[in-house]
Amino acid sequence: MNHIVREGYQGTGPGAITPDGCAVELYKRIAVRDEPQWIARAIGERPRGLRLLELGSGVGRLTRPLIEMGLEVTAVDESAEMLAAVRESLPGVRTVRSPIETLELGGDRGVERFDVVLLASFLVHAGSVGVREGMLRACRRHVAEDGVVLIQRESAEQHDNLPYERHMEGEGVVRIASSTPAVGVGRPGARTVVAEYYYPDAKWTQTFLSCPLTDGEFEAALGEAGLGLDGYMDPAKTWARAVPVGP
Numbered sequence: 001m002n003h004i005v006r007e008g009y010q011g012t013g014p015g016a017i018t019p020d021g022c023a024v025e026l027y028k029r030i031a032v033r034d035e036p037q038w039i040a041r042a043i044g045e046r047p048r049g050l051r052l053l054e055l056g057s058g059v060g061r062l063t064r065p066l067i068e069m070g071l072e073v074t075a076v077d078e079s080a081e082m083l084a085a086v087r088e089s090l091p092g093v094r095t096v097r098s099p100i101e102t103l104e105l106g107g108d109r110g111v112e113r114f115d116v117v118l119l120a121s122f123l124v125h126a127g128s129v130g131v132r133e134g135m136l137r138a139c140r141r142h143v144a145e146d147g148v149v150l151i152q153r154e155s156a157e158q159h160d161n162l163p164y165e166r167h168m169e170g171e172g173v174v175r176i177a178s179s180t181p182a183v184g185v186g187r188p189g190a191r192t193v194v195a196e197y198y199y200p201d202a203k204w205t206q207t208f209l210s211c212p213l214t215d216g217e218f219e220a221a222l223g224e225a226g227l228g229l230d231g232y233m234d235p236a237k238t239w240a241r242a243v244p245v246g247p
């Protein structure tokens with residue numbers, strides 16, 4: 001795969017940095033939060049044996065609890081270093097290196113489809129319309145006709161009241177330092193967000209683009225990709241369930 005450059009995204013700090021500015025060594029330290037709870041709720045009572053496509057898996061922070069739920073996970077990421085970390089900590093897990101927006105699993109046998117497609121980590125807020133559209137189309141392409149797509153969105157207040165600091169598990173602190181209108185990069189409305197991560201022995205930063213999406217804009221984007229909203233799972237509407245519609 002050619003070297004990927006994502007304009008408007010960058011990261012600093014020790015170890016490998018992905019094209020979207022994430023630090024591999026940092027993600028190895030970040031514990032899972034309430035994400036598995038929402039995923040479990042969306043999938044229902046019988047996850048065992050369901051096939052889940054995890055888009056943008058990183059080091060496998062969510063992959064592990066998903067496997068523990070009994071799901072058969074395929075982890076996709078464009079970063080070789082992130083996927084190497086998945087294979088190291090979860091031997092036997094299927095990993096696929098690809099940009100999400102061009103993902104085509106299945107080859108000559110026809111597109112491979114999954115019971116659940118997961119697009120977490122706010123990736124739907126991509127700074128480029130093309131990338132966002134491509135990601136949602138990849139979700140549509142790979143979800144079974146009776147399957148479900150789970151999407152994690154930003155809350156409506158995500159860009160307000162900054163800087164914001166949160167102590168993480170262990171000795172880490174994350175600080176969302178700023179969110180400002182992006183200049184000369186990204187689609188209209190894109191914001192440049194700077195996140196800083198402090199640990200006693202290391203510091204990482206990530207600068208990335210984020211496009212706020214109203215409920216209406218989000219639902220319209222789903223529709224353009226052949227998906228329909230099946231419902232929001234939490235009052236803040238940060239977890240959405242979508243299903244395939246049309247041919």
Ligand SMILES: C[S@@+](CC[C@H](N)C(=O)[O-])C[C@H]1O[C@@H](n2cnc3c(N)ncnc32)[C@H](O)[C@@H]1O
Pocket residue numbers: 018019020022027055056057058059060061062076077078079082098099100101120121123131
């Ligand atoms: C913020 S990290 C989160 C990883 C994981 N979902 C988690 O919750 O720990 C985002 C991951 O998505 C990957 N990623 C971002 N945009 C991508 C794209 N367009 N195609 C493939 N991978 C992408 C990055 O390489 C990174 O590993």
